[in-house]
Every structure is written in C-alpha cells, then in structure tokens.
Amino acid sequence: MKLLAGMVGVGLLLSGCSATQGGGDKSTVVYWSQFNKGEPLQLVIQDMIDQFESENPDMIIEANWAGRDVLTKLQGAVQAGTPVDIVDQSNDRILTAVVDNDLAVKLDDYLQEPSYGKTSGAWLDDFTPGSLEAFATSDGTYMIPRESYISGMWYNVDLLQDAGIEPSAAGTTWDEFLEDLDTLATKYPDVSPLGADASIDFYNNWWFSYLAIRVAGLEAFQNAAHDPTGEAWKQPEFLKAAEMLRDLQDKGYFQDDYQGSVYPAMQAEWANSKVALFLNGAWIPNEVGPQAPVDFKMDVFAFPNVDGGRGNDLVEYWSNAWAVLNIGKQSDAAVEFLQFATSPDKGGKMLTDAGFPIPLKGAATPAAFAGQDEILASYMTMEQRGGLQGEAAYSTDVYNLCDDPFFVGTTTPEEFISCLAAEGATYWDSNPQ
Known part of the structure; x- marks a missing residue:
C-alpha cells in the first residue's frame, strides 16, 4: 500500500546549446544542484560527471553548485529565459516548485528505453519496486529518485x-x-x-x-x-x-x-x-x-x-531527486546522464561505495542503513x-x-x-x- 501520493548565478553557466571546445561540437547539459562544493554528495556527483564526460566525449555537464536554495534561484532562471536542463532537490520541493509549475519533462517514455549502455530492457526496471511510483503524480513520472531516506x-x-x-x-x-x-x-x-x-x-x-x-x-x-x-x-x-x-x-x-x-x-x-x-x-x-x-x-x-x-x-519516505526541465535545450542528453547516474554499475555503484542508500535493484545496502531496510519492509510509507x-x-x-x-x-x-x-x-x- 502506498500513501505517498523557490535571480542569480546565470553568469556562471554556459547556455544549453552546443558548445565548441577543442575544435568539435559538444552538447552541454546545464545542471543546477542543491549541494555546495565540498559536501559528500557533491563530491560523488562531480566524480559521476567526470566519468560520464570521459565515456561520452561529445557531452559536457556544466554544474552549478547552487546550494539549498537552488529552486529559489531557478525562479530567476525561468524569468530570465536561461536554459537549465537538470535540477536536484528533495522530492517534495521539486514537486511544488517544478512539477506543479509545469517546468518538468515527463519521463515515462524515457523510462521505457534501455538503461545506460544497454540495448534491451527498460530503464524503469533498474529501480526497486514502488520507488518510482512513490514520487510520481497521477499523470506520470517527473522525478528520478537518487538517495532514498x-x-x-x-x-x-x-x-x-x-x-x-x-x-x-x-x-x-x-x-x-x-x-x-x-x-x-x-x-x-x-x-x-x-x-x-x-x-x-x-x-x-x-x-x-x-x-x-x-x-x-x-x-x-x-x-x-x-x-x-x-x-x-x-x-x-x-x-x-x-x-x-x-x-x-x-x-x-x-x-x-x-x-x-x-x-x-x-x-x-x-x-x-x-x-x-x-x-x-x-x-x-x-x-x-x-x-x-x-x-x-x-x-x-x-x-x-x-x-x-x-x-x-x-x-x-522521501528522496533527493532529479528533474529534467522543459526550459532546457538538451533533454535527451540530460536523460542520458541520469541513466548513467542511476546505472547499478556506474553512478549507482559510486553512490553505494560512498555509503548512500539508493533505490536500485541489487544495490548494496550500507551497513548503517540496515535498519532502514527492515523498516521499509514492513511499514507503509508517507x-x-x-x-x-x-x-x-x-x-x-x-x-x-x-x-x-x-x-x-x-x-x-x-x-x-x-x-x-x-x-x-x-x-x-x-x-x-
């Protein structure tokens, strides 16, 4: 049973259009994050970005470590017409500031695609049962959970x-x-x-x-x-x-x-x-x-x-989650990065190795979160x-x-x-x- 059912910094960012570096065109995904430089999760996500860019030399992930008021700053970007492709925050705040304001890309079709690096199957099948549904709305999925707590x-x-x-x-x-x-x-x-x-x-x-x-x-x-x-x-x-x-x-x-x-x-x-x-x-x-x-x-x-x-x-039960924004210009590339970030043997492994609990099938449970797993096994969520x-x-x-x-x-x-x-x-x- 499931009971689960805000003008700054634009000069820090590249636009969401293609950027030319080293003589070639690269797709630049603009990512605004709730984390500040040096925080444990910021370090993990930066490592994800570095590895993703290494595996995908035609893509750049341009990160703005905006802090906890990232969604308030995002309002300025919307008003200024500044492209932003990905934002992260807790699921409840993304729901009210992004999804409810029609700023999020619906991800259901993407979730039917193969996972990162795969040619068959569906991305949605990488997630633990109920974890996507817990943060979905009545008309579909607009958020991708990262750590769940x-x-x-x-x-x-x-x-x-x-x-x-x-x-x-x-x-x-x-x-x-x-x-x-x-x-x-x-x-x-x-x-x-x-x-x-x-x-x-x-x-x-x-x-x-x-x-x-x-x-x-x-x-x-x-x-x-x-x-x-x-x-x-x-x-x-x-x-x-x-x-x-x-x-x-x-x-x-x-x-x-x-x-x-x-x-x-x-x-x-x-x-x-x-x-x-x-x-x-x-x-x-x-x-x-x-x-x-x-x-x-x-x-x-x-x-x-x-x-x-x-x-x-x-x-x-909640999650730090990602949303892909319809004010951006690189939705497909943004989703590809999120598929990498939630791949059990790529970004997912990086998160579990760093000691974070994630809603991916087969992901190792950090020892300190064994109690969380036991509670979720027998309690209803809200x-x-x-x-x-x-x-x-x-x-x-x-x-x-x-x-x-x-x-x-x-x-x-x-x-x-x-x-x-x-x-x-x-x-x-x-x-x-």
Missing part, C-alpha cells in the same frame, strides 16, 4: 546495549519507548536520553507530526491542516499528541540546553555519547559519521507506535510530515509558527492547539483552496 530514532548502539536495551527496527511501542528512556535516565544520569537542535523548525515539528499521525491517523492529520475553519485541530487526539511530547520535555529527557542548541551541536554530543537517541532523517550516518569516534556504532528504529493509534506502522513538508507556505505561516514556541516550551499544549486552529483559519481565509 526514512526518518526514525537514531541511537548509540553500545550505550543502549550497556543499559540492556536492544530496540527492534520495527514495532517498538510508546510504552516500551518510555521505559527505555527511564532506564537510560537512571543508568546514565550524565547522558541525555533524547537530544534536539531546536534552531531548525522542520526538525522541531517532527515530534508532534509523528505523534499526531500515530494517535489520530494520517487522514485526520491531513484534514486538520486543510480545514478552512481550523477547528479540526481541536480534536482531542491532537491535544493528546501535544501532551505526550510535553511529557517527554517535562521529564527532562531532552538535553538541558536543547531550546538554544544550534545545529549541529546536539549531533556532535550524540556522536560523543552525551546523548542517547534523537529523531532525524537517514542522512545521519553520512552527516554525523565523520565526526564520530572510529568505533561508534549507530542504528535506527521506527518512531514508536501508540497503543490504539490510528496511524501506526507508517514511516516517512510523505514528510504527512505531506505538510511540501506545503511550504502553510508550514511557515501556520505549522512552524505555532510549533516552534511549543517545542521550546514557551506555550502550553492547549495554546499550541489553539494557535494551529486560529492561524490555520487565517491562512485559509487568505489562501482559499
């Missing part, structure tokens, strides 16, 4: 084992979770059972999102967010979810300074055994790994289920924050506006719910559906 509770394996705690990847209950936190607090008084960097709004809202979905169910959560009156937020299930989070905070499970902790300070504490667990995405092994001791062991288990909850056994992560305006003007002060403890659960209701009504009054 879940979110969950990341933990220090040795610390928990020493406390007699060995979580299973799937199926942990809220009551078991609370017992484990109490055990950790008792056995290790100098270690925080939970950690958080409260400087990031979309990290903060993870907690209430999961709890609200676990208790009330995904449909009720989505309906509340889209209720034009805001009154649906006042259902008792949402107050219960807020009270469950406040209970964790009142018990002192989070580190003492979590309200003022600036990313990635807490993650460094976790890597140095000052924090036992924290809720985050499955980029953590590659993000935290370089700063952790060589013998540090990490793993992940799914966000706990709630007894009697209507949204148990659901896990967020979009980030039940779909709200992709609704940037609502998240900013309503959800995070109310959640941030609640998460740091300056408002009560009741005030938080009242804020969601009131701000939701104001938002939908100004933005009718």
Whole structure:
C-alpha cells in the first residue's frame, strides 16, 4: 500500500546549446544542484560527471553548485529565459516548485528505453519496486529518485546495549519507548536520553507530526491542516499528541540546553555519547559519521507506535531527486546522464561505495542503513510530515509558527492547539483552496 501520493548565478553557466571546445561540437547539459562544493554528495556527483564526460566525449555537464536554495534561484532562471536542463532537490520541493509549475519533462517514455549502455530492457526496471511510483503524480513520472531516506530514532548502539536495551527496527511501542528512556535516565544520569537542535523548525515539528499521525491517523492529520475553519485541530487526539511530547520535555529527557542548541551541536554530543537517541532523517550516518569516534556504532528504529493509534506502522519516505526541465535545450542528453547516474554499475555503484542508500535493484545496502531496510519492509510509507513538508507556505505561516514556541516550551499544549486552529483559519481565509 502506498500513501505517498523557490535571480542569480546565470553568469556562471554556459547556455544549453552546443558548445565548441577543442575544435568539435559538444552538447552541454546545464545542471543546477542543491549541494555546495565540498559536501559528500557533491563530491560523488562531480566524480559521476567526470566519468560520464570521459565515456561520452561529445557531452559536457556544466554544474552549478547552487546550494539549498537552488529552486529559489531557478525562479530567476525561468524569468530570465536561461536554459537549465537538470535540477536536484528533495522530492517534495521539486514537486511544488517544478512539477506543479509545469517546468518538468515527463519521463515515462524515457523510462521505457534501455538503461545506460544497454540495448534491451527498460530503464524503469533498474529501480526497486514502488520507488518510482512513490514520487510520481497521477499523470506520470517527473522525478528520478537518487538517495532514498526514512526518518526514525537514531541511537548509540553500545550505550543502549550497556543499559540492556536492544530496540527492534520495527514495532517498538510508546510504552516500551518510555521505559527505555527511564532506564537510560537512571543508568546514565550524565547522558541525555533524547537530544534536539531546536534552531531548525522542520526538525522541531517532527515530534508532534509523528505523534499526531500515530494517535489520530494520517487522514485526520491531513484534514486538520486543510480545514478552512481550523477547528479540526481541536480534536482531542491532537491535544493528546501535544501532551505526550510535553511529557517527554517535562521529564527532562531532552538535553538541558536543547531550546538554544544550534545545529549541529546536539549531533556532535550524540556522536560523543552525551546523548542517547534523537529523531532525524537517514542522512545521519553520512552527516554525523565523520565526526564520530572510529568505533561508534549507530542504528535506527521506527518512531514508536501508540497503543490504539490510528496511524501506526507508517514511516516517512522521501528522496533527493532529479528533474529534467522543459526550459532546457538538451533533454535527451540530460536523460542520458541520469541513466548513467542511476546505472547499478556506474553512478549507482559510486553512490553505494560512498555509503548512500539508493533505490536500485541489487544495490548494496550500507551497513548503517540496515535498519532502514527492515523498516521499509514492513511499514507503509508517507510523505514528510504527512505531506505538510511540501506545503511550504502553510508550514511557515501556520505549522512552524505555532510549533516552534511549543517545542521550546514557551506555550502550553492547549495554546499550541489553539494557535494551529486560529492561524490555520487565517491562512485559509487568505489562501482559499
């Protein structure tokens, strides 16, 4: 079952037309990326580009490492008529900024073509079952997933084992979770059972999102967010979810300074055994790994289920993805590069060798992501924050506006719910559906 259903830098780029170098014509594919130079994935993708160009001397991949606001910068390119052939970002952001604005090339016909270097078969058959469909729309496929991730509770394996705690990847209950936190607090008084960097709004809202979905169910959560009156937020299930989070905070499970902790300070504490667990995405092994001791062991288990909850056994699933843009001039060449980048023995192997989880059949699972595979094998998938992560305006003007002060403890659960209701009504009054 599948529940898965923004003017700069143009001088840095070559146009999408053919360029002449060394006396010959070369097709130049213009690629704008969310990564900055020096980031782990930027380095891998640059290696892909170098190898692809070596194998295809008639092609150039002109990369602009634009950073996380690449889609905002892309708006300037659209307005200026600047050709861009490929863009990457998280699937939810590409959906709202690119696909929903009719800027993406539909890829279904390309996916029926043979994979890179092959003469038979179909490119789509290289992907794990459901991975393309998870990020497709009702009328087709506009994104190619690169790394695929879940979110969950990341933990220090040795610390928990020493406390007699060995979580299973799937199926942990809220009551078991609370017992484990109490055990950790008792056995290790100098270690925080939970950690958080409260400087990031979309990290903060993870907690209430999961709890609200676990208790009330995904449909009720989505309906509340889209209720034009805001009154649906006042259902008792949402107050219960807020009270469950406040209970964790009142018990002192989070580190003492979590309200003022600036990313990635807490993650460094976790890597140095000052924090036992924290809720985050499955980029953590590659993000935290370089700063952790060589013998540090990490793993992940799914966000706990709630007894009697209507949204148990659901896990967020998303991808950093590529889209081919219809404002470019080299769609065929752009697709050929993406076929190379997702070839199991070309770009795919480069990604897995670098320790990233990818949705390709037969791809090796990096050891740190074994828990992710176990969770995906038995849980249904949903979009980030039940779909709200992709609704940037609502998240900013309503959800995070109310959640941030609640998460740091300056408002009560009741005030938080009242804020969601009131701000939701104001938002939908100004933005009718």
